Amino acid sequence: MISCFHPSPSLFCHPTMPCRVETWTLLITFICLLIAYGYWPYGFFKKLGIPGPKPSPFFGTLGDYHKGFLQMDMMYFKTYGRLWGFYEGRLPILSIMDTRMIKTVLVKECFSFFIDRRDFSFNGPLNDAISNARGEAWKLKRSVVSPMFSSGRIKEMVPLMQQHSDKLVQCLQGIANHDEAVEVREYFGSYTLDAVASIALSIDTDSFNNSNDPTVIKLKRAFTFKADNPGFLLSGTFIPQSRKKSLIEKKNVDKNRMDFLQLMLESQLPEIKHSTNENKQIKGLTHHEILSTALIFLAAGYETTSKSLAFLVYNLATNPGAMKKLQDEIDEVFPNKAPVTYEHLIHMEYLDMVLNESLRLYPIALRLERLCTETIVINGVTIPKGTVVMIPVYTLHRDPELWPEPECFNPERFSKENKDSMDPYAFLPFGAGPRNCVGMRFAVILMKLAIVQVLQNFSFAACKETEIPLQLDKLPLLGTVNPIKVKIVPLETWTLLITCICLLIAYGYWPYGFFKKLGIPGPKPSPFFGTFREYKKGFFQMDMMYFKTYGRLWGFYEGRLPILSIMDTRMIKTVLVKECFSFFIDRRDFPFNGPLKDAISNARGEAWKLKRSVVSPMFSSGRIKEMLPLMKQHSDKLVQCLQGIANHNEAVEVREYFGSYTLDAIASIALSIDTDSFNNSNDPTVIKLKRAFTFKMDNPGFLLSVLFPFLNPLLEKANLCIFSLADLTYLFSAIEKVKLDREKNVDKNQMDFLQLMLESQLPEIKHGTNENKQIKGLTHHEILSTSLIFLAAGFETTTRSLAFLVYNLATNPGAMKKLQDEIEEVFPNKAPVTYEHLIHMEYLDMVLNESLRLYPIALRLERLCTETIVINGVTIPKGTVVMIPVYTLHHDPELWPEPECFNPERFSKENKDSMDPYAFLPFGAGPRNCVGMRFAVILMKLAIVQVLQNFSFASCKETEIPLQLDKLPLLGTVNPIKVKIVPRGPIMKEE
CATH class of the missing domain: 1.10.630.10 (Cytochrome P450)
Known part of the structure; x- marks a missing residue:
């Protein structure tokens, strides 16, 4: 029958058209390649025996980002435990929460296997910043930049910081008596922006008074992130243009200027003068590297520090007992509103505890990432070369096995007694190891100075406009859906209020150790009410319930009154x-x-x-x-x-x-x-x-x-x-x-x-x-x-x-x-x-x-x-x-x-x-x-x-x-x- 079939050439081809067979074959081949391209990466974690969510073709698990970054990490942690793999598009990302593995990645094997971060297409202004550098190039840049953040340098910068913290106090003084809710980040953000801009570049932004200035506006939105940005691109291209003239002016070096830009210029003056390739291995920074790094300090430093301060203010406003204890420490270290000094600031124990607990609850950088440069086995887990290893910091900080009652604000976690037994790799607000945040000391002092000076003069109070609990957003840098609002209360008023609150709390709590001291069992009382609310079950119903639970002898509290049954x-x-x-x-x-x-x-x-x-x-x-x-x-x-x-x-x-x-x-x-x-x-x-x-x-x-x-x-x-x-x-x-x-x-x-x-x-x-x-x-x-x-x-x-x-x-x-x-x-x-x-x-x-x-x-x-x-x-x-x-x-x-x-x-x-x-x-x-x-x-x-x-x-x-x-x-x-x-x-x- 086959031999009987004689197809005409015109069936597939036309004298004036290319052969349809080749076109169809090409189309089928393209579709097959496209399907293969869309599917082939997604067996990566399955081969390694690592659990994780099921990926979709082409997108992997990218669709889960619509839930939010921290929300997605928390969901995966609850589902898969402390190790899982997911796909950001076609890119496999290994998430780890085992603190031993974290230590290996960030510290022990950092230089050998995890020196780099993954490559983001940041676009022009940021492509040479120290945060994006790799390998030896990063080491050279880090060796130049690190001395700028030494204790000595930061100590020299405190007077300049104080100019801006004084301005913050003055500004708050003007609104403290209005009995209105204040948008926290508006004021503490202005302080952070002005301080960072002046210390990094000697720019006088004066954002307290010039909030509509184009430079201020662009700085505030430089790190705006959109989830539908295909390259996770970051905006903010204005700095090289707006500061080019300033950089040229720096050719006439002013040795009295001590901002970061001046320090970077001093570290690379020969290169700026000659611009030859002979000096590319010299310890220093190129023209573009200086600009990119200055921009990172300015924009990222403002963003992370202002958000951290806003969360810290919120935690103090909603935990007046902790705030009162911190104010007591401030009054002890700086009596009668004495000027704040660097030496005293770095040794304030309870201030450290409060700041650390706030950073634990609300770490701005939700994730840390490292690129595995060579295949390695850690704790029995094979990590192939090229794998991005991700540490979900927010989720790590909310792990109930590492942090009991993780949602509670409890500065005592970081007391001397508890800190010694704490796993240091369970707390990573600034990362850890050689590639930790280079500006950590600077950011901490900037926050401490502001909080101390403000609490010398005011207190924070939650009000009806304060959102409790906070509704956190879905972006890669932690923030809130709605602005954080609190009341700023003059200290005299607040002292009276705190005293009343403390007395009220003492009144509400103190009777409830009565039966415990006597060794008599009974239900756990609530402040003020004792076990009174159990009466809603009924009088004899409550008695029957307690009898079945505690036997023939128990104690309960009718309000504050202890009653022995x-x-x-x-x-x-x-x-x-x-x-x-x-x-x-x-x-x-x-x-x-x-x-x-x-x-x-x-x-x-x-x-x-x-x-x-x-x-x-x-x-x-x-x-x-x-x-x-x-x-x-x-x-x-x-x-x-x-x-x-x-x-x-x-x-x-x-x-x-x-x-x-x-x-x-x-x-x-x-x-x-x-x-x-x-x-x-x-x-x-x-x-x-x-x-x-x-x-x-x-x-x-x-x-x-x-x-x-x-x-x-x-x-x-x-x-x-x-x-x-x-x-x-x-x-x-x-x-x-x-x-x-x-x-x-x-x-x-x-x-x-x-x-x-x-x-x-x-x-x-x-x-x-x-x-x-x-x-x-x-x-x-x-x-x-x-x-x-x-x-x-x-x-x-x-x-x-x-x-x-x-x-x-x-x-x-x-x-x-x-x-x-x-x-x-x-x-x-x-x-x-x-x-x-x-x-x-x-x-x-x-x-x-x-x-x-x-x-x-x-x-x-x-x-x-x-x-x-x-x-x-x-x-x-x-x-x-x-x-x-x-x-x-x-x-x-x-x-x-x-x-x-x-x-x-x-x-x-x-x-x-x-x-x-x-x-x-x-x-x-x-x-x-x-x-x-x-x-x-x-x-x-x-x-x-x-x-x-x-x-x-x-x-x-x-x-x-x-x-x-x-x-x-x-x-x-x-x-x-x-x-x-x-x-x-x-x-x-x-x-």
């Missing part, structure tokens, strides 16, 4: 009972304010003993027995009310009904007030009673008391209160009105608490003299405060306890049935409830106690240690608040197996005898337990018995199981507790 029952017994009168008689002082300040719950020491001796008899068994008929009036009303809704088959909000019962009973028994809240739920007195003890964590009185306890006396006078002051004041006034009416018409038949208190203090009421202040009795205000506590607190705690008890019975029908059986046995056929029978109902006790264990309303008990004591090997200093986390204690699985389960059998006679009494504290224990405990228990028992005689409780779809508990200091639920009230049918007794 104990859950060891032996310690609890000692605190609440054994040493109560000797060491733990008091509770801590809360600024409750007006209405409650004299209540028995807030009394201390002997005053508490007197009040307790008056109040305790009011809650004796005999008194409570006398009150039972009055209680029954309200429990009967509760049953009647429930009867009306029991047949509706609807969920009932438990607290609404049992709260009305509790409120009416307490109000009538305490004060003979008929609230009738079943029918008058919108009555102002009822509403205010229900919300009197509303507590909010953001209550300003509470926050101020916690953070600044010394303000408590002022809080009292300012009428701040941790509860609802308006509601408490209203109730206080209502009680006072009842009391005054009662005093006018004394009725001996009234047996409420108010009457009992009035009888105990009639002599004081009649005479009102100070002679009776130690008489066993209560003052007018104490009677009102104590009545208010009984009324408001008694209502709140008893109502919540009843609501939880109803919930437990509704969700545990077996326990409820057993309780109803006991009720039927004790009070058959709904017989009237009597005090004698009520107090001896065993299973009722068990059910109530288990409910109080699961849901204790008072989440914590607190006692104030009045004298230092050691309990079970634990030292408790005087003034320490000892806290018993009751809810957490009641849910300790070692004390209560399966603590989340409702199990009344825990409190049976058989189990109760083996139970630790100090593991169950719903009412506290010891002399300062709840004085109204008996009253509250009888009130709850009566309600439950009478209700269960007539109804049962049943959970329903509206019943939240499990309950979502709230985060407040008195235990409650996020959502209302709802159950169904089910009427009981005829009671059939089994025979």
Whole structure:
């Protein structure tokens, strides 16, 4: 078939056109060569076994530069570790961060393998600068230039530098009192530019006053870099032209001029005169080399030094403690603003530390590069000839293994103690080895001089215009996206401000070593707040978390107040009972304010003993027995009310009904007030009673008391209160009105608490003299405060306890049935409830106690240690608040197996005898337990018995199981507790 095909010549060629075959072949060849050109370099690091990012054809990893230079290096370090390779176009670059390799490259093998930098096409003005020289040519140039930066030469230049630092101080003086943010680089850049220009070339730029001068503008933008510049070209061609005349004038050498240009001219005068090739190996510089090197000193020196100064000012402004310490050193070395001298400047230890730490955080030269001139193996890594070795300085300075907490400004890293153990090749702001920055000494002195003179007169302060943290740009010389702005504060103002800040810091920090000294574990506190912010998790939630973390003993800080939490029952017994009168008689002082300040719950020491001796008899068994008929009036009303809704088959909000019962009973028994809240739920007195003890964590009185306890006396006078002051004041006034009416018409038949208190203090009421202040009795205000506590607190705690008890019975029908059986046995056929029978109902006790264990309303008990004591090997200093986390204690699985389960059998006679009494504290224990405990228990028992005689409780779809508990200091639920009230049918007794 092939032989049958006879192509015509015209198929590929035309008589008047070149052959298409050759054209197509050429095109294909070109494409193949182009593809090969675009791909072939990118196996370099793979062959060497060095990790790195995947390169793209032609571009290599150049596309990653859009992220930014330092950003790209940090990304590669986090991905590949301390050694990686990438491609800048077709050029392979080896990045190293191992300090041993860095030392080899920069120092040990510098002259043999790494003497050169890579070749950049800088263009005319800079191609002969010392920074671009190679090999022997570089050595010759360096030998000429290095002496210009000797200590002696720089010392001679300090007076000239001081002229410009003085001008900087004068300029800042003019703006310091304006209370405005200052763009740092504008002023410190002008100082740097003027100083470098005058010292390098004797040019008087005066950029403070001539910021729009063309020379100043061109100097400031000479090293502007654009990432899309294909050769990474640098601008700035004006110097050779603008200084050519000046250089010619230097033929008439002025030996008194000591600028760098003059020193370079002196080093190469024979060459300038003869311009012959015979002298090319003479130690000196050619005409163009002098110009290029002068330009590098001028433009690069300005750029790097002004940026470093700007970052240093920022670090001082945002770290006032370090700035104050530096100012103290300055005042010690140069007292009374003494003139700054070179000798003192170079020996200022803390100044060195601050400057070095700023250069570590913000090194202007983000990278160092060396060209490998011969293949070498370092630490097992082969580096072929021609490879560019790059050290990512910024990334090296942020390596957390070399610099713990690398983002923090901490000058102590460079203290004598720490510097000795520091790896010198982990800190390279000026490079290292023979090819380090030749102008390092000059730049350091220039920066030190400016900072010292400015801090002699001013301080730096961060302000709202100060960007924290700084947003760094993406260019090869480190800078910021937005200008650095701070306030310049006159020293007198700043001294006062710093003193206040230091005192404030000391105030915020000093209490927090308390538990550490005692060897007591606990959470780490925050300044000022301590562990206060943990309360956002909730009170009992926080206690449970700490118990699981630290065990049965821990310390935490409520603001500045140290609180010792104990859950060891032996310690609890000692605190609440054994040493109560000797060491733990008091509770801590809360600024409750007006209405409650004299209540028995807030009394201390002997005053508490007197009040307790008056109040305790009011809650004796005999008194409570006398009150039972009055209680029954309200429990009967509760049953009647429930009867009306029991047949509706609807969920009932438990607290609404049992709260009305509790409120009416307490109000009538305490004060003979008929609230009738079943029918008058919108009555102002009822509403205010229900919300009197509303507590909010953001209550300003509470926050101020916690953070600044010394303000408590002022809080009292300012009428701040941790509860609802308006509601408490209203109730206080209502009680006072009842009391005054009662005093006018004394009725001996009234047996409420108010009457009992009035009888105990009639002599004081009649005479009102100070002679009776130690008489066993209560003052007018104490009677009102104590009545208010009984009324408001008694209502709140008893109502919540009843609501939880109803919930437990509704969700545990077996326990409820057993309780109803006991009720039927004790009070058959709904017989009237009597005090004698009520107090001896065993299973009722068990059910109530288990409910109080699961849901204790008072989440914590607190006692104030009045004298230092050691309990079970634990030292408790005087003034320490000892806290018993009751809810957490009641849910300790070692004390209560399966603590989340409702199990009344825990409190049976058989189990109760083996139970630790100090593991169950719903009412506290010891002399300062709840004085109204008996009253509250009888009130709850009566309600439950009478209700269960007539109804049962049943959970329903509206019943939240499990309950979502709230985060407040008195235990409650996020959502209302709802159950169904089910009427009981005829009671059939089994025979």
